[in-house]
Every structure is written in structure tokens, then in C-alpha cells.
Amino acid sequence: MANGPVETLTFDAALAELGEVVARLEAGGMPLEESIALYERGVALHARCAHLLDDAELRVQRLVEEAGGALRAIDLRPDDVDDEAGTSA
Amino acid sequence: MTDERPWERWLRREPGTPDAGPPGPEPPPWGQSAGPAVPAPGRPTAVPSGSNRSAPGSRIWTVGDVTRAVRDVLRAGDTFRDLWVEGEVGQVTVSAAGHCYFALRDGRSQLACVFFRAQRASSPFEARTGLRVVAHGRLDVYEAGGTYQLYVDSLQPAGFGDLALQFEALKAKLLAEGLFDAARRRPLPRSPRLIGVATSPSGAVLHDILHVLRRRWPLTSVVLAPCQVQGDAAPASIVAALGRLARWQDPLDGTVPDVLILARGGGSPQDLWAFNDERVVRAVAASPIPVVTGVGHETDVTLVDFAADVRAPTPSAAAELVVPSRQEAAAALAALRGRLVASTERALGAGRAALEVERRALARVHPATVLAGERQRTAELLDRAGRAIERRLAGDRDRLGRAADRLPLLVTGRLAAARAELGAAAAGLAALSPYATLERGYAIVRAPDGRVLVEARATAVGEQLDVRLARGALDAIVANVRDSE
Structure with missing residues (x-):
């Protein structure tokens, strides 16, 4: 079983681990304590996925090339894009 | 120019013209006759006996006969069925029914053209006075007017032919190089962590793409590489933007784009031309990151579409394609x-x-x-x-x-x-009963205070103990304590 706090997992990683947890529970044959631990991990993973699905906010950045050719990214808020779209064809 | 007068006549007549009717021989403005004066169909009329214009072997034709004979000649071969004609558009008249009449001119002559409503509706390009165009259609006779005219079915800006030739030549060349091979196309990541977008930083396209991503899969990030998508500088700008996306790495978490969207909104073929540029096509084909193109509208096909890993019909569709559904x-x-x-x-x-x-x-x-x-x-x-x-x-x-x-x-x-x-x-x-156990030879030993003894050191030498057997009991005195066993 993968470990670490679920808060740092991406959706894909959390969903994949949840799949593993379910598969292990479905295979059975483990001590009760381990089943309960797996179940709790599964619930946490599910909560992580649900949270990401419900609350994720698209992050948008814009690349800027510096004089030396180095790249820098600046955050682009939704308003920025809407404003730009509104003022030009 | 005197050729303006028939147009004016046409315009004056316009309100009386029925507004209905399928594309057909609507009277054109350059016709001199106001109405059909069609004689009895078919055969040439005999020369009137009183004529002083008789000549051996000749006959007198009706107007209609001449017109139809000319028409038959025109229709007889393939020459006039499928014509591309380039010229400058003269004055344009649009009838109430939506049909468009104009003349194509060059330095010496002019050609009457009809562009019917049905064909106009599907054409991205309109005839406008002074424009150089290439018209495609068939030449035929308008009997009522005694004129021949080009029945236009498509209209392109002049120069289109050159562009079309360039397009086909470059397409053939890159195809031969294998740039468009299906085997080159890479699968897209199922759910990308970072989407690189190369498009104009202003305008509806970026807005549409971000809107789709926010609705459909906001669990990702977008990095925009702004570029020009139109004009002479566009190809180099697009190539540079793709290059920046390919070498971008987020300094915080090390993320690199795992899919790119190259997009542009709809426009004329000229507007989209940068996406047929060889440099751009090659840059897309050589991209280390899979590219999804969304250029123009669904009907627009550009050469980058062939080189892309996935071609989406529109920018919004490209955004839909690169992410899973929430x-x-x-x-x-x-x-x-x-x-x-x-x-x-x-x-x-x-x-x-x-x-x-x-x-x-x-x-x-x-x-x-x-x-x-x-x-x-x-x-x-x-x-x-x-x-x-x-x-x-x-x-x-x-x-x-x-x-x-x-x-x-x-x-x-x-x-x-x-x-x-x-x-x-x-x-x-x-x-x-615990006494059932005693039947198997066990005994219960109690200290004087009634405690059950389970270890030797709980008692001491000389202490009197109560030993309960299955049947009966013993009063025993401790002679020795062996604690270590």
C-alpha cells in the first residue's frame, strides 16, 4: 500500500491507490485490524478525490521570455482573460 | 462608363421583381429587353416573301432562334461548363431575393456574373466592388436578355489559386517525408498535469479554451505561450511559442507540459495561412510533447492538422479532447x-x-x-x-x-x-464449574486470606495453604519456595 498523507496526492494517484485498497479488501484474507486500516485509508483517499473534483480551481499562467531567453511564468487570473477577450476581437 | 446605366435600370426594376423562386434565370441587370418576347419555339421562320434582304441559301432567324443556337453552341462542349475566371469585381447588385449580380472586368472586357443566393450562402467570400477574385462556374445564355453570363458557384479572392497550389505542393512534399504518418501520432495523457496552450493571448479563443477546462477538468494547470496567429510574423511567432512550451518547467514543482494545444479562431483561408506554413508544420511534427490542433472552424483544414497528434475541429473541441470529464x-x-x-x-x-x-x-x-x-x-x-x-x-x-x-x-x-x-x-x-477442571488433576491453592495462588512467591515458608482437589481438600504447610521455576 502506498503511504504518505493523502493531502499531497494528485487525483490520479489517489484514485489509483483507492482502486488498490478496494482490490485488497476484495481479495480478503487479512487480519481485522488491517481491514479496518485499509478501510480508513480508502475513506481518506475517497475524500481526497471528492475534494479535488469539487473544489479544484484551474491554474493558469502565462509564459514570459526574459532578455536572456530564460522563461518566467506569471499567474493569469480569470478576470485577466475575460478582460482581454472583452476588449479585442 | 456607359455600362453603369443597365445597372441603374435594374435597380429601378427591382421592387417589382418577385422575391421568390429557386435559383434560375432571373433577369439580369445587363439585359436590354424588359421582358421575354419569345417567339414560337423551335424552327426558323421562313423568310417573308416581301423581304428585300433575301440571299441564296439564307433564312431569317427569330431572335429566340439565334439566342438558343448560341446557347446550344455554348453548351455543346466542356469548355464552358467548368471555368475559373479571374478578374476585378465591378458594381455589385444584390436582388431582394438574395441573388448577387456583378461583372468581372479586366483591362479590355467584362463578363456578367450571377451568384445565386444558395451558392452565396455557403460561400465564405462575397463579391465586393474593386476586389480581384477568382470565380468558378459555368457559362450559359440568359435567353430573355440575349446575353451570356457566368453562373458562379464559388468565389475566392484572387491569389487563392496560388495559395491552393502552394498548399498542395507542400502537403505532397511533407507527406512524402512521412511527417503525416499515422504511426507518428502519439497518444494523449489520460489526465494531463500541465497543458501548454499556444494561441493569441487576447480574443475569444483562449477564453473558450479556459472555459471548457474549468467546466470539464479544473484539476489541471495551464501555461499559455502567447503568439501571433495571423500575418507575416505569425509562423515564426508560433514556432517560438511551441519551443517555449517544450522547454518550460515549473520552477516550483518541476512539472512540464504533457500536452500542447495549438489553436486559432475561425477566419478566411488567408487568416489561417500561418497554419499552412512549412516552419509551423515542421515544428508541430517535431514537438517533443503531443500536440492537439484546433484551428478555425470544423470545415477548415490546415497542414498543421495533418502533422498534429490529434486534430480537433475547433479550439473548444481541442480543450475537450485533452482532459477527462469530471x-x-x-x-x-x-x-x-x-x-x-x-x-x-x-x-x-x-x-x-x-x-x-x-x-x-x-x-x-x-x-x-x-x-x-x-x-x-x-x-x-x-x-x-x-x-x-x-x-x-x-x-x-x-x-x-x-x-x-x-x-x-x-x-x-x-x-x-x-x-x-x-x-x-x-x-x-x-x-x-472450575471444579470440572479439577477432575483432570488440577488443584486450586489458596492462601489463608483466600487468595488463589498462581505464583510461588505469593506465599512464604511456613504459611498454611488450602489445597482444593476434585474431591476433598488439604491443609498444607509450605516447606520451601522455588521461585525460579
Whole structure:
């Protein structure tokens, strides 16, 4: 079983681990304590996925090339894009 | 120019013209006759006997005969069925029915053209006075006017022919190089962490793409490489933008784009021309990151589309293509949750069964007093596990939502039943007489104060002990204490 706090997992990683947890529970044959631990991990993973699905906010950045050719990214808020779209064809 | 006058006449006539009717021989403005004066069809009329214009072997034709004869000549070969004509558009008149009449001119002559409403409707390009155009259509005679005209079915800006030739030549060349091979196309990541977008930083396209991503899969990030998408500088600008995206790495988490969108909104073929540029096509083909193109409208096809890993019909469609659907992910998650609940229930059932086996083993070998201790310990363990689960479940209940409300009830119900069953069984065991054990040769030894002795050092030399056998009892005096055994 993968470990670490679920808060740092991406959706894909959390969903994949949840799949593993379910598969292990479905295979059975483990001590009760381990089943309960797996179940709790599964619930946490599910909560992580649900949270990401419900609350994720698209992050948008814009690349800027510096004089030396180095790249820098600046955050682009939704308003920025809407404003730009509104003022030009 | 005197050729303006018929147009004016046409315009004056316009209000009386019926507004209906399929594309057909609507009277054109350059016709001199106001109405059909068609003679009896068919055969040439005999020369009137009083004519002084008779000549040997000749006859006098009706107007209609001449017109139809010319028409037949025009229609006879393939020459005039499929014509491309380039010229400058003269004055344009649009009838109430939506048909467009104009003349094509060059330095020497002009050609009357009709562009019917149905064909105009599907054309991205309109005839405008002064424009150089290439018109395609068939040449035919308008009988009522005694004129021939080009029945236009498509109209392109002049120069289009050159561009079309360039397009085909470059396409053939790159095709031969294998740039468009299907085997080159790479699969897209199922759910990208970072999407690189190369498009104009202003305008509706970026807005549309971000709108789709926010709605469909906001669990990702976007990095925009702004570029010009139109004009002479566009190809180099697009190539540079693709290059920046390819070497971009987020300094915070090291993320690199795992898919690129190259997009532009709809426009004329000239507007989209940068996307047929060889440099751009090659840059897309050489991109180390899979590229999805969304250029123009659904009907627009540019050469980058052939080189792309996936061609989307529009910018919005490109955004749809690169990310999974939030709805589908939620459905998959809900299915896993259902299986998590079901498998945990089964696991708890198995744990209970295992506990039962151990309990039976204990009941066979241990004296009741020991068993009682075991029972209590087991009950405590089970209680602790139960409390942990119940606490956990109480917290989970909110998070899992209504659909999962069944879970805590099922699990706690199952645990309560297990506890009750275990309790009943242990109580039965406790009722067993400890003296039954004495029949197998065990003895119970008590100190003078009634304590049951389980270790030697709990007593001392000289102390009087009560030894209870299966039948009868002994008063014994301790002669020696061997603590080490």
C-alpha cells in the first residue's frame, strides 16, 4: 500500500491507490485490524478525490521570455482573460 | 462608363421583381429587353416573301432562334461548363431575393456574373466592388436578355489559386517525408498535469479554451505561450511559442507540459495561412510533447492538422479532447466507494469468524478464570475497534454524503451483533464449574486470606495453604519456595 498523507496526492494517484485498497479488501484474507486500516485509508483517499473534483480551481499562467531567453511564468487570473477577450476581437 | 446605366435600370426594376423562386434565370441587370418576347419555339421562320434582304441559301432567324443556337453552341462542349475566371469585381447588385449580380472586368472586357443566393450562402467570400477574385462556374445564355453570363458557384479572392497550389505542393512534399504518418501520432495523457496552450493571448479563443477546462477538468494547470496567429510574423511567432512550451518547467514543482494545444479562431483561408506554413508544420511534427490542433472552424483544414497528434475541429473541441470529464471521474469514484463499503463489510465478517474459531479453542483448553480474562481482553479489543470504527464512521458520514449513509449503519450493526454473540458465548463458558477442571488433576491453592495462588512467591515458608482437589481438600504447610521455576 502506498503511504504518505493523502493531502499531497494528485487525483490520479489517489484514485489509483483507492482502486488498490478496494482490490485488497476484495481479495480478503487479512487480519481485522488491517481491514479496518485499509478501510480508513480508502475513506481518506475517497475524500481526497471528492475534494479535488469539487473544489479544484484551474491554474493558469502565462509564459514570459526574459532578455536572456530564460522563461518566467506569471499567474493569469480569470478576470485577466475575460478582460482581454472583452476588449479585442 | 456607359455600362453603369443597365445597372441603374435594374435597380429601378427591382421592387417589382418577385422575391421568390429557386435559383434560375432571373433577369439580369445587363439585359436590354424588359421582358421575354419569345417567339414560337423551335424552327426558323421562313423568310417573308416581301423581304428585300433575301440571299441564296439564307433564312431569317427569330431572335429566340439565334439566342438558343448560341446557347446550344455554348453548351455543346466542356469548355464552358467548368471555368475559373479571374478578374476585378465591378458594381455589385444584390436582388431582394438574395441573388448577387456583378461583372468581372479586366483591362479590355467584362463578363456578367450571377451568384445565386444558395451558392452565396455557403460561400465564405462575397463579391465586393474593386476586389480581384477568382470565380468558378459555368457559362450559359440568359435567353430573355440575349446575353451570356457566368453562373458562379464559388468565389475566392484572387491569389487563392496560388495559395491552393502552394498548399498542395507542400502537403505532397511533407507527406512524402512521412511527417503525416499515422504511426507518428502519439497518444494523449489520460489526465494531463500541465497543458501548454499556444494561441493569441487576447480574443475569444483562449477564453473558450479556459472555459471548457474549468467546466470539464479544473484539476489541471495551464501555461499559455502567447503568439501571433495571423500575418507575416505569425509562423515564426508560433514556432517560438511551441519551443517555449517544450522547454518550460515549473520552477516550483518541476512539472512540464504533457500536452500542447495549438489553436486559432475561425477566419478566411488567408487568416489561417500561418497554419499552412512549412516552419509551423515542421515544428508541430517535431514537438517533443503531443500536440492537439484546433484551428478555425470544423470545415477548415490546415497542414498543421495533418502533422498534429490529434486534430480537433475547433479550439473548444481541442480543450475537450485533452482532459477527462469530471462527471465520468465522479462516476468512477462513486463505483469505487461502493466496492470499498462492500468489501469492508465482508472483511469484518471474516474477522468475526476468525475470532469465533479462537474463542472455541480458548474454551477448550483454559480454565474458566483465565478464559474470563481473555474474554474481557477480547471484548475490550473488539470494543476499541468498534469505537474506532464508529468514530471514524461518524466523521465519514458527512463526507461521504447521503449515498454512503448506509455504510455506517451496516458496519456498526454488524459489529454490535458480533459483540452480542461473543458476549453470550463467553457467559456460557463462565458458567462452567472450575471444579470440572479439577477432575483432570488440577488443584486450586489458596492462601489463608483466600487468595488463589498462581505464583510461588505469593506465599512464604511456613504459611498454611488450602489445597482444593476434585474431591476433598488439604491443609498444607509450605516447606520451601522455588521461585525460579
